[in-house]
Structure formats: structure tokens, C-alpha cells
Amino acid sequence: MLVQQLANGIAVGSVYALISLGLTMVYGILRILHIAHAGIYALGAYTGWFAFRLVGEFWLSLFIGMAGSALAGYLIERFLYSPLLHLPRIAPLIVSIGLFTAMEETFRIVAGPHTLTYNAKIGIGDLSLGNFKLTETQLLILIVTFLILIILWVILSRTRTGLAMRACAMDAETASSFGVNVKAIVAINFLIGSAMAGAAGVLIGVYDNQVWPTMGSIPAYKALAIVVLGGLGNIPGTVLASFVVGMAETFFIGILAIPFPRDAVAFVAMILVLMFRPYGLLGKG
């Protein structure tokens, strides 16, 4: 049972990682709490669902969902955040919260209040080893997440763009004075982060076979807690925090069996981290 719960926890943690990474990247470079990121996640699920309805092919719908989210993320940065950057950071935060609510309502009006089913044939099959079983959708989540994490790692550590991204996160002004096109780097950040959130939306849509208008509302605040846990702006810290929270939730429910609300786990962890390691799990004080 322990291994099975481990699989359950890793699957949930992977999705948290995909959502939270975009949030932490945006915070790292713009110092904005991008609440509407959870709307981007839901948008990815809806776009993917719609694409799946049209083309009937899962992998293509995953790609379209990611592309749709990336585009939306880019537009939000270009037309909403960018004009507000000279204002105190509370302004884009308010815009972000408003936008998130507007997105939820738009999903409800356009696609209806009902839950939609994302019943995709993936075609990779279950992975069974004796009593242990990785279901097809769990396997899918693991594969997609690890592919994306590897790609992200390669971009950040092996390319000039990645170097520029890290430089901007450290100090945008100095980076700019060394000839880095900060505007372009910010846009790339949003594109990558939003595409990951879109992938998370599609994966959850398939994992739960449900896409619904308010699917972003719990991730909206949980991702925030994870990002704080990981140390705001810290990418490896966020990945670690995502898996810690995913595992902790699963173990509280499935092994300790205490009726502790799942969504409280991330916040208790966040409070503990703020008390004892205020720079996050991997942060350096």
C-alpha cells in the first residue's frame, strides 16, 4: 500500500509542480503575485477539452491546450501587467484577482455550469508490478511532467535565453544594462510558465475526467502556498515543495487516516516554513 500511495502522491505533486512553476517564475522576474495563473490553468483544460472534441487525439489536444494557455499568458502580460508595472505591486495584484474571477465566470457562461468529461484515449496503458499499479493517467502525468521539467532545466541552464532569464530574475536592471532584452525575457517567462499551467489543466482534466468552471479556485491559493514553501522565485525549491505537499496530502489521508482537510496541508506546511525557514525549503538566508 505504501508504494501505491507513493504513486498517488507523486502524481498529485507533479501537477502541483507544473502549476506552481509558472507562478514562481513570474514572481521571480516581475515580483507580481499572478493569481490569474490559476485561470490560465483552467483555460488550458478547457482549450484542451475543446481541441479534443474537435480532433479526437489526446496528444494534439495537450499541445493545443498548452499553446492556448501560453498565448493567454502572453496577452495578460502584454496588455494587463506591463502597463501597470510603474505602479505599486498591489495594482497588478488587484487586476490579477479580478481577471481570475472574470475568467471563471467566462468559462461558466461559454461552456456552461456543468462538468465536462475529458474522456481521452491515451494509449500507453497501465503499468503493473505485482500488487503495485501505476494507472494510465498517473503514468501520463509522470511522463509529461518529467519531460517538461527536463526541458525547463535544459533551457534555464544550457541556453543563452535561460541565462538571460536567470539574470533578469536576479536583477532586471543590471541585466538590461548588459544588453539583455528584458521585455522579451519577461514574455518568454510568461509563455513557458503559462504553457506548463495549461499542461497541468489538461492532465487534471484527464486524470479526473472532469473539466469545470471553478477548477482553478483551489489551485489558485494552494499554488501560492507551495511557491512560498519553495521560497518565492526559487525554481528547484518550488518543485521540491510541490512534491512535499502532494505526498503529505496523500499520506495524511491514505495512511494516517486522520480526517485532516487535504487543502489545509499546504498551508500548515507554509506556516511552519515561514516560522522556521522564512526563505523557503531550499532558500538561503
Added chain:
Amino acid sequence: MGKNFGIGAFVLGLSIFLATGMVFSQETIKIGFFAPITGPAAADGTSAKNAVELGLKEVNETGGIRGKKVELIIYDDRLNPQEAVAIANKLIEKDKVIGVVSGSYSGPTRVTAPIFQKAQIPMVVGYAVHPDVTWDPKEKKPNDFIFRNGFLGEVEGAAAAEFAVKNLKAKRISIIFMDNDFGRAISSGFAERAEKLGATILTRQMYKFPGEKDFRPYLTRIKEGNPDLIFAAGYYNEAASIVRQAKELGITAQIMGEEGFDSPKFLEIAGPAAEGVIIATNLDRDDPRPLVQNFLKNYRKTYNEDADMVGASSYDAFMILVEAIRKAGTDPKAIQKALLETKDYNGLTGKISRFIQGEVVKPVQIQIVKEGKFRRLGVVDNIEVITPPPKK
């Protein structure tokens, strides 16, 4: 002169129009109705509204009540209790209805109950399950103007346990339920009866509602205990997730649910995993009585989808009220008296023997999913099980 005459004729015409309008409005019998037609429970609210409108059409096409047409005044509570309070006051003061039908959940229904009780306007409740709908917890006495056509959670849970242990021979049972009034009531009713009949409850797990979507950690733990039967309490979205994820994890135990599963949405989301799932509910699709078969057929014809428990229960609530008005006339107190005296009423969702403290006494239906449809599997009519426990 000619001009004056024109105005005179116009005024005369207008006053005749208004007068007939008033006469006409006196001639109709006004019944209030509220349901969550939009918002998070829109699927159920729409279902309830559709079914009641079907009933309204039937009543009016067969001559209304005592020669008067019935007028249904419909409000959307959006599953919001504050909204429901405003609706209740409006129905009483502005619309001056003589009776009300609730096609809504416990939240909105529960807050309106004391309002209608105080105004002495009878309300028949379709399927809201909270005990305090028919009971005043402060005064510790029944809301004697409120009647419930659906089952109390405890009764439905006990009936499910009766069937699980006696008919399905379940001995080792795991329970998973949502954390709200309904989930708690139905699972405790189930556990109590199942243990009384000699079954063992292996695990009892509660999940957060709304919000929980990933039941794998719960189910993995259930699988470890290797039960014969899993009793799951929840509404259709969560129910579908539980059933699907159990299948994914290779759980072979019989899954039993309750009326929250009873929706076309459950069958759609759960897909093939729904096959063989058994539920305790308030509608028997294979009831041979023409009343039932005609309703199912007409509903399908009118709305192009299958009727569910919520619709059928709301239809029944409306018809029970209509029947009482037919017997007693339009005085709300007389209607209440007629409702109190209800005996062996032939309802769409089963034969109602009577109301005890506003709670219905009727058999609980057991249905099984076969080829993507709910089908009859059995009926629990053990009087010891289906009689609502007295409230204190």
C-alpha cells in the same frame, strides 16, 4: 366630443381589461416554487423545474383544480440561502401564494422553512434532506406546515444497509462519505443498521465537499482492507470520480451509493465504470404503474433527456400539494390539514403511507446501473427501516 368618446372608450376598455385581469388572477391558484436553476447545482435545479412544469401542464390540461387554473411562480435561488430568504418573503407578501414547492437543496430550503412556518403557508419539499427542514431546533417541535417527500439521510442510509447486508450478503464494508449534513447523516444511518445486522465496518473515511477530486489515497486504503462492499456517499461529480478511480486501482468490491448518484451526469462522467453500481434512491424507473411510465416518457419527449430522482421527487412534491388543494380548497390551513391526513397516496416515487412529523413514510428504491441506465434491483419496505426516527 368624438375625441372625448375615444378617450372614454379607451378608459372603459382599460378598466374592463384590468377588471378581467383581476378576476382572472383571483381565478388562478398560485403555487410558489424555487430551485437552483443557475449556479453550481444548475443541473438539479433545472431538472426539478422541468419536472414540476410538466406536472403543472398535466394539471391545467385536465381542468385545473376545482375548475381553476394553477399558476406556478418560479424563482431561482442559485443555491444561495440569502437569495432563498428573499424569495420566501416575496412569495408570501407579493405573490400571495397558498402553497410552496421546494425543488432545492437543504441550504436554501432550510432557511425558508421557518418563514413559511411562521406565515402558516404549507410547503412540500422535493428532495432536500436536512432534518431541520421539518423541525424547529430552537423550539424543539416540528415545523408542522412543512412536509418532505424525500427521505431523511438516516432512513435512506439504513435502507441501503438493509439491502447490502440482507440481499447482497455484504459482511466486510468500507464507508467513504462527503463532509456535509447529508453525507454524515446517510453514512451514520448506514453504519448503524449494517452493524446491527452483523456486518463489520472496516474503514470510515470522510472527504471534503466541495473540493475533493482525487480519491485514490482513500481508495488505496480501502483496497488494503479488501471489503466486499464500499458504501459511498456523495453527489454525482464526486460519485463518478470515486467509481472511476476505484476501477482504475483494480478494486473489485461492489460499490453502493445513494440518491446523490441518481443523475444522468453520474452515468456520463463515470462511463463504463458505472456498470453494476447499486444505489438507494427515490425513483424506480421500472415501476410498471402508468403514472411512472407516462412521466418518464413525457419527460423524455419534452426535454430530450431522461428524468432523474430530483425531478421525480419535485414532481411528486408538487402533485402532493395539488392533491391537498383539491381536497381542502384554497385556505392554507385547510391545505395543511389535508397534508397531515395524507394516507396511501399513490406517488410517482412510490406509495406514501403517511407523513410523520412532516417526514414521508414510503419504500426506498434500490437501482443498479445496467448498460448505462438505472434499472430496478429491489425495494426496501421493511417498516422498521423506512419509518423515520422520532426527532427530539
